[in-house]
Structure formats: structure tokens, C-alpha cells
Amino acid sequence: MIAISVNSSMANGLVSPNDMKRGSLLLKTTEDGKMVEAIQLATNVEIDINGPIARTKVTQRFRNPSNGWVEGTYVFPLPETSAVDTLKMQIGDRFIEGVIKPKEEARKIYDDAKREGKKASLVEQLRPNLFTNSVANIGPQEIVVVQIEYQETVRQSNGLFSLRFPMVAAPRYNPKPRIVESVNFENDEQWGTVKDPVPDREEITSPVLNPEKQAKSNPVSLNVNLASGFPIGEIKSPFHNIVTDYKSKDQVKVSLSDQVVPADRDFELNWKAEPKQSPRVALFKETIGQDDYFLAFVTPPKLAQLAQDEIPTPNREVIFVIDNSGSMAGPSMRQAKESLLLALAKLQNQDRFNVIRFDDTYEVLFPSALEANTGNLDIAKRFVSSLEADGGTEMLPALEAALGDQTPHDKSTLRQIIFLTDGAIGNEKQMFDTIVKKRGRSRIFTVGIGSAPNSHFMNRASSYGKGTFTHIGSEQQVRSRMNELFTKLETPVLTDLKADWPTRNQPEENNVEMSPSQLPDLYSGEPVVILAKTKTATQPTKETLDISGQFANQPWTIKLPLKSAQQGTGIGKLWGRRKITEIEGQYFQADNWDVLDQDILNTAMKYGLISKMTSLVAVDITPTRPADKDYSSQKIALNLPAGWDFEKVFGPDYASEPEPQKEASVSPLYSLAASDAPLESPTFAKAKSIPLPATATTAELKMILGILLLLATVLFMLVSRKMLTNGHRP
Structure with a gap:
């Protein structure tokens, strides 16, 4: 999963493990015994919150510890609603301001600058919550600083204000491309086309460090300046220890207690107003x-x-879908199971329900939704309690099964789908398309599980499904967050909303x-x-x-x-x-995708935003890499999200040697010290979809036993015939 092109003749950039005098991530090259030091990344985050609006500066420091020239590419997450509008690159004392360009034009400007030896930075959107920052021509022992800025709104629910800063892009499961064959009977021609649900699988796939063999990397420091606009009664961060410095009743500075943390889980800040002070x-x-x-x-x-008798309690058909794929192993699976068991306990006698689980297969518990009586609930609870996390994340078949409505015209019942997952998939568009076209009367409520959920998928799926998104990042949040969700499921209270704006007289x-x-x-x-x-x-x-x-x-x-x-x-x-x-x-x-692409391009250019059609590019006009010096290109390795099980995600055989590549390839090694032998890690030479864990079967053993039994039978027949020939009974 690490894609690094290294010119082995670039002798100045190559080292051996014994050359190292400090801890460093080393990348294997095609030259025996020679490696190159990986780019080091440090990030500083400054968030200014004024009322419901937050402005964030993300400063990424790319350090080249080697003696060669390098290009670094870092895949990183941002909030899915963020409006990314600023790019600055610092080289020494000089600052270069980035500009918004159409995506293909920005890529050409960057590639030309890279080829000409100029320093350049290119920020591209892979998904609304997933970006890449590429920095070209970082010199030996040099630091290049890149700063990105974006704007977003604060989330509010039940009087709780919150803001999330995603720190790690979780590995995503990418379903394999399918070959669709076509036949023309008139001339007996046959041809095939490849339909890829994740056409950009190479771009969204990054190297991931194995926490059992490699130290965590990509340190992050973070500060928040909160000006709420109302007296703050309580402020918490559920996943990080924080220090609060109150400037006034409505202004507080928040910092990380540890000052620097590894980028392996999302940062979340929650605050409430003093009692009766929350603005409506x-x-x-x-x-x-x-x-x-x-x-x-x-x-x-x-x-x-309101009086409780004013709130009608509708009959419901609730379909629970739970992800038990490998990425859910560990704390995530426990959180998902506990959440689902709580949800089952909340069902009323008049409700009907069903449970669907999925990994690289899926299973529907009952043939159709059944009454939520004691017997059926006991069966469901045993089913959920027995689930274990393993395999791939083939989410689409489970979604289609959940959307399969046997009584689509029933207006007397609310049909609700509760989707519990970390959303670690690359085929989001396929999922959205299915929801929009097949949702019918169902409403979809997503529950994001784990330390780094795919919030883009969660928010869009619930939006297209006319439901809501709930995030559960720790087992301590399960009960409170699920109770909040239950209230929403039972009482949709505000309907037929309209907004009447004032207009001009003309x-x-x-x-x-x-x-x-x-x-x-x-x-x-x-x-x-x-x-x-x-x-x-x-x-x-x-x-x-x-x-x-x-x-x-x-x-x-x-x-x-x-x-x-x-x-x-x-x-x-x-x-x-x-x-x-x-x-x-x-x-x-x-079907007018070209028109929609142009609308996005026009809007992004007008407001100066990164989008699927635009990118930010910054170029230093002065060439710095000598024409006779080659360079290597590296994807910066990411931490495995906290709580994830590396082997469950990548499979037990993932550390095996890769297939021979046309280009020189490298795999990461982590050198603890000059005298320590380097520890082998999974080979990331070729970016590809996350493989399913190899699942052994007994077929081969049964074949061997069958052959042995067959040989024994033949041998017995030969011996018996010989004994009969000699006049003996067998």
C-alpha cells in the first residue's frame, strides 16, 4: 500500500540500517541492503470558534531527513462540510500563496514545477472529507511548511455544541472491479468492460504502520480558541485530555494536556451553555x-x-444493520454490539424488527420483520452477542437487503433502518446511489462507530436517507448517544418546514x-x-x-x-x-453529469474552494533541485486508527513479499536504534484494495484423505486377491 518510486542510482539518498544514529522509518529499495529515510511529518492545528462558525488552520511540516531529494504525498482527513479555501507554502523566510485552479490545470502546473526542480505544493480533494497534500522537491535535511485553512459550522444537538477535527484517514475497503461481458449474437462477437466501484482506489490508499512493529508517527499539537457567544457551563473532550484556560464566561482557550499526540483518532470538543442560557x-x-x-x-x-399525550407514538418497523467486518475488531465491535442490544431492549410490543449483519458476506436473521416479543428478541440478542469481527466490508448487499420493503405502501408504520458501522469503505457513491433510488418510505439513521469513522459516508447516507447521524467514539458514550438516538427515532416532531424570505419589490x-x-x-x-x-x-x-x-x-x-x-x-x-x-x-x-461537473467548477472557482473539480496549487518560481539530481516519491505512512486490529484489517499474510514491479518499489522498516535489527513490517509496495483475510478451508485436507483412502482400498484389494490365489481367506 505504499507507493514509492526510487531511483537506485541516487546514491546520496541511500543508507543502511547500521548507518542510522537515531530512530527513523526506513524504506527498502531495489538495491540490496540499501534504504531511504522516510519523510517525517508534524502537524499543528489552530481552531478559532466564534458562535456557530469555526475557522481552522492546519500547518503541516514536511521534513526530509535523508541526503536525497524527495516528493512527499500525505493523505489526510478534514470535516466533510469544510470549505477549504487557503494554501500557503513557507520556504525559509518566504511565503508562497496558493491559488484555486481547475483540477487538471492545477495538476499540470504542479507536475511541471516538480520536473523543473521547483518547490511546489498541491492540495486535492479525493472525497469531501479526504484530501492529499503533495510537496515536490524537498531538499536534503530540509523542512517545507504548508498551511491549509478551512471554514465550517459547529454541530448542535439537544443543547450540546460540538466540533470534530479528524486526525487520521482510516484504511478503506475497496470492493473489487467487476467485468461485465457483452455478446452480439449477430456476428458472434464478445467483449468485456470493467466496472470499478472505486475508480480512484490508488489515490485513497495509503501506507499504514503496524502498531505492533512500528512506533506511531505524525505528531499533532492542537489549540482551540472558543468564543461561544454565551456563558459556557461545561466543556469536555471525550477522546483526549485537555487543559482549559477561561478568559471570560464565554471565552476559553483549550489545549491538549500532552501538548503533542499521535494522529490516530479524531479530536472532539463538546460544550454546553450554563443552565437556561443556551441560545435557541x-x-x-x-x-x-x-x-x-x-x-x-x-x-x-x-x-x-409539551404534554406527553400530544406526541403520538407511531408503530414502527425497525431494521438493524451491523458491521462485523475486520475493521470493527476490538473496541468498535464491543461498542456496536452494546449499542444494538440497547436498541433491541427499547423496542415496543407493537414494533416489528429484523437484524442484518455483514462482513464480506451478509446474513438476515429472520425471513421478514417479526413482532418485538420476548421470544424473537431473545433470538436476536443471542445472534448479536455471538458476532465476531472478521473479513471484508461488502456493505452494498446488506444495504440492499435492508431497503427491501415487503409492504412499501404501508403509511401507518414508520420504517427505520439503523446502520451501525465505521464506514471504512471506498465505494461511497455506489451506496449513495442505492439509497437515493431504493429508499422508498424507509428512513436511514447511521451510527458511526470507533475512533475514526468515515463521517462523509455517515452524514451523506443519513441525509439522503432522511434520518440523522450519531457518532459513538468510546464505550462510555454508548448509553447516552443511543438514548439520544432513541428519542429521535420515536418522535419526529417538526414536519412540513418552510422558510419565507423577504424580497425586493421588483x-x-x-x-x-x-x-x-x-x-x-x-x-x-x-x-x-x-x-x-x-x-x-x-x-x-x-x-x-x-x-x-x-x-x-x-x-x-x-x-x-x-x-x-x-x-x-x-x-x-x-x-x-x-x-x-x-x-x-x-x-x-x-444523467447530465457534464453539466453538474461544470456547475461545481463554476461554484468552486467563484468562491475559491477546493472541490472534486478544483485544487489549490502553490509554486516557488526559483528552481532549487539541481538538474542532475534525481528524486524519490513517497506516500507518508499513516497510523492505524486507535482500537483497530492490524491483522483483522490486512490479513495474517499481509507481510509477504509483493509481486515483482516494473518500477522500483520500497517497503517500510522501522529502525529502533543503530544497533537494533530492523523489524519487518507489511509490504506496501503496490497500492491496492484491502485484501480479505485468508480464510482456510478443509477442502485440501479432505482431498488428501480421500486419496489415501483410495490407495488403501486398492492395496487391500490387491492383497486380498493374492491371498485368494494362494488358497487363503483374507
Whole structure:
């Protein structure tokens, strides 16, 4: 899984283990006994939160510890809703500002600079939450600093405000390409086409360090400057130890207690307002040229404020889908099983349910959804308790089975699909396409399990499935997060949402674009989050934004005075990011993909954002690598996410030698000290999909036994015949 092209004639960059005087990650080359030191990476994160808007600076320091010239490529995650708009590259005392370009043009600029010996950086989007940063021509013993900036909104649910910073891109299971054969009977021609569910499998696959054989790498320091806009009552980080320095009641600086941590799990920060101080409404505005951009947060009243008899309890058909693939081994599997057992215990007698489990196969517990009586629940609980994590992550067949609705026209029952997984797949588009086209009356609720879930898949799947996303990162969170989810499952409270915007008096200039264009139903504790672009109204028809809907079967309306909106920065870019997301959602409902690609390109260029059609590129105009010096290209190795089992993910035979490659290939070794023998690690010479763990069968043994029995029978017959010939009974 590590793709490194090394020119073996580059003698200045090659070393042997005995040459090393410090701990270092060494990469094997095609020259016997010679290796090259891997690029070292350190990251600093600075997050500024102002009300519901967060601005993050990610500074990556690429250090070349070797004596050769190198190019480094780092695959890293960012929040799936982030609007990435800034790239800066520092070389010594000089700063080079990156520019947004169409993706192919940016790649050409970077490749030309790399070939000409110029330092360059290229940031590309592989998924909305997965990016690569490539840095060319890092000289011997040199450090190149690259800084990326992005904007996002704070998440809010049930009065809890939270922000996640993903630190590690988890390995993803990539289903194998399928060959589709076609036959023309008229001329007896036959041909085949390859249909790949993950066409960019090479790009999204990175080398991963084995924690049992290699020390963790990629250290991260992180600071958060939180200005909440209201008195803070409680602040926590569930996965890291933190230090808080209160500047005032609504301002606090948060730092990591350990100052530096390995990048092996997501960072999450949660905060609450003091009792009765939590804001229910927030409205921000940014004016750019002739356009106003609005960001509105509105939280409906809590259910506790209503009489319980006003909230109808609908009959439900609940389909639970649980991931028991190899990436779920360890704490993740325990969290998923505990979560599902809690969910089963919450079912009511009038509910119907079923359970589906999947790895590289799938299994449906009952032929159809059954009543949630004691007997059926006991069978389900035993089934769930017996699950073990192993194998690949073939998620699509399990999803299709869950969407198989035997009573699609039943309007009296809520059909809900609860999907418990870490989402470690590369074929997200295939999953989204299936959800959009086959969802029917079902609603999909994703539960992200583990230290580094694929939040892009989780959020989009629940959005297309008209449900919600819940993340459980530790066993301590299972009960509280699942109870929150149960409340949402049982009481969808805000429906038929509409937003009425003020307009200009001239009808032809009535131009209001809102995202989401159709407001979804909301569940208990969820805010309405609206981004909108409007023409600056000098003579508006009215002064308020009116949001209305049905709340617990009663009409509900709230009016927001637009003149009271607070000034915000970056809202225009957040609007651009949201608009791109909505365009991407149209790929599964239309055939005009070229038009949609152009819409994304135009939007990304207008707002200066990275997207699937655009990249950020920065080039130093001064060549630094001498023309006679060659270079190597390395993918920087990632840590295995905390709690993952390396062998369960990559298989017990993953350390075997690779097939011969046309290009020189390398595999990582970790040298503990100059006198220590290097420890072998899995070979990552060729980027490929995560292999399924080899599953032994008894077929070969049975064949051998069969042959032995056959030989024994023949031998017995020969001996018997000889004895009869000599007049003896056998």
C-alpha cells in the first residue's frame, strides 16, 4: 500500500540500517541492503470558534531527513462540510500563496514545477472529507511548511455544541472491479468492460504502520480558541485530555494536556451553555458585493415543554444493520454490539424488527420483520452477542437487503433502518446511489462507530436517507448517544418546514437561493440550519425571515428580524460549500453529469474552494533541485486508527513479499536504534484494495484423505486377491 518510486542510482539518498544514529522509518529499495529515510511529518492545528462558525488552520511540516531529494504525498482527513479555501507554502523566510485552479490545470502546473526542480505544493480533494497534500522537491535535511485553512459550522444537538477535527484517514475497503461481458449474437462477437466501484482506489490508499512493529508517527499539537457567544457551563473532550484556560464566561482557550499526540483518532470538543442560557436562535449575515449571505440556526422547543399525550407514538418497523467486518475488531465491535442490544431492549410490543449483519458476506436473521416479543428478541440478542469481527466490508448487499420493503405502501408504520458501522469503505457513491433510488418510505439513521469513522459516508447516507447521524467514539458514550438516538427515532416532531424570505419589490429581482432548498423534517433537539444567498434588499417587502412547520401536530412559526443579524465572516464560502454538496446530490437523479461537473467548477472557482473539480496549487518560481539530481516519491505512512486490529484489517499474510514491479518499489522498516535489527513490517509496495483475510478451508485436507483412502482400498484389494490365489481367506 505504499507507493514509492526510487531511483537506485541516487546514491546520496541511500543508507543502511547500521548507518542510522537515531530512530527513523526506513524504506527498502531495489538495491540490496540499501534504504531511504522516510519523510517525517508534524502537524499543528489552530481552531478559532466564534458562535456557530469555526475557522481552522492546519500547518503541516514536511521534513526530509535523508541526503536525497524527495516528493512527499500525505493523505489526510478534514470535516466533510469544510470549505477549504487557503494554501500557503513557507520556504525559509518566504511565503508562497496558493491559488484555486481547475483540477487538471492545477495538476499540470504542479507536475511541471516538480520536473523543473521547483518547490511546489498541491492540495486535492479525493472525497469531501479526504484530501492529499503533495510537496515536490524537498531538499536534503530540509523542512517545507504548508498551511491549509478551512471554514465550517459547529454541530448542535439537544443543547450540546460540538466540533470534530479528524486526525487520521482510516484504511478503506475497496470492493473489487467487476467485468461485465457483452455478446452480439449477430456476428458472434464478445467483449468485456470493467466496472470499478472505486475508480480512484490508488489515490485513497495509503501506507499504514503496524502498531505492533512500528512506533506511531505524525505528531499533532492542537489549540482551540472558543468564543461561544454565551456563558459556557461545561466543556469536555471525550477522546483526549485537555487543559482549559477561561478568559471570560464565554471565552476559553483549550489545549491538549500532552501538548503533542499521535494522529490516530479524531479530536472532539463538546460544550454546553450554563443552565437556561443556551441560545435557541442565531442569525448571521455577510455582504459581498450585491449579495447578502445568511446563516440561521433555530432550535424548536424541547419536547419536555409539551404534554406527553400530544406526541403520538407511531408503530414502527425497525431494521438493524451491523458491521462485523475486520475493521470493527476490538473496541468498535464491543461498542456496536452494546449499542444494538440497547436498541433491541427499547423496542415496543407493537414494533416489528429484523437484524442484518455483514462482513464480506451478509446474513438476515429472520425471513421478514417479526413482532418485538420476548421470544424473537431473545433470538436476536443471542445472534448479536455471538458476532465476531472478521473479513471484508461488502456493505452494498446488506444495504440492499435492508431497503427491501415487503409492504412499501404501508403509511401507518414508520420504517427505520439503523446502520451501525465505521464506514471504512471506498465505494461511497455506489451506496449513495442505492439509497437515493431504493429508499422508498424507509428512513436511514447511521451510527458511526470507533475512533475514526468515515463521517462523509455517515452524514451523506443519513441525509439522503432522511434520518440523522450519531457518532459513538468510546464505550462510555454508548448509553447516552443511543438514548439520544432513541428519542429521535420515536418522535419526529417538526414536519412540513418552510422558510419565507423577504424580497425586493421588483418581482424580476426576486432572487433567493436557500440551502437546503427543501427543509427536512427535524427530530428532537435538532436545530434548523439554513444557508441562503439573497440580493441586497434596499426596499424589502417585509423585515423578517419566517420559519414555519408542524410541531407535534400543531402549527409553529418563528420570525427572525433580518436587521438584527450579526455580522459574520466566511458565510459566503460556507454557502458555496453547501451549494456544491447539493449539486453532488443531483448526480444520483440525473444523467447530465457534464453539466453538474461544470456547475461545481463554476461554484468552486467563484468562491475559491477546493472541490472534486478544483485544487489549490502553490509554486516557488526559483528552481532549487539541481538538474542532475534525481528524486524519490513517497506516500507518508499513516497510523492505524486507535482500537483497530492490524491483522483483522490486512490479513495474517499481509507481510509477504509483493509481486515483482516494473518500477522500483520500497517497503517500510522501522529502525529502533543503530544497533537494533530492523523489524519487518507489511509490504506496501503496490497500492491496492484491502485484501480479505485468508480464510482456510478443509477442502485440501479432505482431498488428501480421500486419496489415501483410495490407495488403501486398492492395496487391500490387491492383497486380498493374492491371498485368494494362494488358497487363503483374507
